[in-house]
Amino acid sequence: MTRDQIAEELPNLAESKLTALVVDDSFVNQTIHQKLLNRLGIENDVVTNGKEAVDVYCSGRNYDLILMDMDMPIMNGIQATKRLREMGIESKIAGVTTRANEGEKKEFMEAGLNDFQEKPLTISKLLSILHKLNFYVQT
Amino acid sequence: MQREVALIKQSLFDQGYLDEQFMELEELQDDANPNFVEEVSALYFKDSARLINNIDQALERGTFDFNRLDSYMHQFKGSSTSIGASKVKAECTTFREYCRAGNAEGCLRTFQQLKKEHSTLRKKLEHYFQLARQAGPKETARRPK
Numbered sequence: 518m519t520r521d522q523i524a525e526e527l528p529n530l531a532e533s534k535l536t537a538l539v540v541d542d543s544f545v546n547q548t549i550h551q552k553l554l555n556r557l558g559i560e561n562d563v564v565t566n567g568k569e570a571v572d573v574y575c576s577g578r579n580y581d582l583i584l585m586d587m588d589m590p591i592m593n594g595i596q597a598t599k600r601l602r603e604m605g606i607e608s609k610i611a612g613v614t615t616r617a618n619e620g621e622k623k624e625f626m627e628a629g630l631n632d633f634q635e636k637p638l639t640i641s642k643l644l645s646i647l648h649k650l651n652f653y654v655q656t
Numbered sequence: 657m658q659r660e661v662a663l664i665k666q667s668l669f670d671q672g673y674l675d676e677q678f679m680e681l682e683e684l685q686d687d688a689n690p691n692f693v694e695e696v697s698a699l700y701f702k703d704s705a706r707l708i709n710n711i712d713q714a715l716e717r718g719t720f721d722f723n724r725l726d727s728y729m730h731q732f733k734g735s736s737t738s739i740g741a742s743k744v745k746a747e748c749t750t751f752r753e754y755c756r757a758g759n760a761e762g763c764l765r766t767f768q769q770l771k772k773e774h775s776t777l778r779k780k781l782e783h784y785f786q787l788a789r790q791a792g793p794k795e796t797a798r799r800p801k
Contacts (some may be wrong), residue, residue: 545700545735552684552692588730615734637738639680 535652536579539563540570540597541586541613546636549618550584550613553573553643566590567597574601581652584638587625595628602629609650613638662672664784673777678740694785700739701778707732708771715764725763726755743773 518624537559539550547563554561557617564570566589583601587594608651611632612625632649634642668674678693685692714721733748747770756761799801 543703543731543735543738545696545703548696548699549681549684549738552689556684556686588734615730615737636734637677637680637740638741639677640683 521582535559537579537582537584538570538573538580538608539584540565540567540589542566542585542589543586544610546586546638550638552639553640554584556640557643557647564579567592567594571600571604572595574604574606579606582607582646582650583610584613585610585630587612587616587621595625598625598628598630609652611646611650657787661784661787661791664780664787668760668780672742673780675742677738681740692787694788696739697781697785700735700741701704702733703735704744704774708774711767715767720758720760720763722755722758722763729755730784741774741777744770744777747773 535558539547539554539561541547541550541563542565545643547565551561551563562573562578562580564573567585568591570583570585571592585594585598589597592600594612598612601608601610609631610629611634612622612630613634613636614621614625615636616622616625626633632640632646634646669678681693681696689695698734707728711725711732714725714728729748729751732754733745736745736748747766751763751766751770754766
């Protein structure tokens with residue numbers, strides 16, 4: 518997808534200066550997700566598990582969007598999502614995982630997700646997340 | 657040479673080694689990251705070598721902790737899916753089915769097949785990337801218009 522095509526999809530994206538946090542223990546997925554976000558002009562950081570995500574927020578950082586993997590050591594995506602919501606964090610959280618059976622998806626959503634996408638993430642799926650979470654809407 | 661590169665790539669898809677996720681990664685290549693797919697591929701093979709080693713050690717112990725094996729294979733399947741390594745992903749799925757069934761022999765047999773597919777893919781991709789680099793930036797940094 519060219520930048521022009523992306524701009525047609527999300528006309529306000531270029532000026533929105535969105536930020537995102539990638540939470541995933543796989544270096545392969547971290548690299549891909551960061552590249553996808555970079556392609557859409559979304560500034561981003563990465564951490565390797567749920568606890569690091571919570572720590573980042575405790576340090577005062579904030580992000581518009583969190584891409585949260587489910588299976589991670591130390592603190593998984595479900596635990597991290599619950600903890601962030603308990604802390605009052607209102608960032609949009611999109612669960613991104615290979616686990617796609619209804620029960621696992623339901624448990625993850627109920628932890629406090631705003632959206633859910635099955636891995637592997639692609640430009641189309643990321644755009645779908647942004648659409649669903651109204652990031653393209655000019656307020 | 658560019659035609660040769662294209663033919664090699666096509667055969668990787670036709671023979672089922674790679675799926676459309678690999679193409680998604682290629683779409684992300686641009687002037688800023690002209691070798692993005694090769695870099696991700698290198699990360700994958702480094703990561704998967706570690707997982708293969710862990711699983712080898714776990715299987716050598718002979719105690720068959722199916723939960724641990726399944727956990728390793730879940731990671732392996734995840735990264736294989738992310739790079740579009742179709743045959744490797746299929747073997748991961750089969751291995752996990754044997755784990756759930758508590759079938760040690762099935763796990764051992766499948767793991768041998770998985771290592772074979774993994775090694776074959778590695779060699780084929782190394783050859784492909786080497787030729788692509790020789791062919792020049794047109795093939796390695798292609799961004800759709």
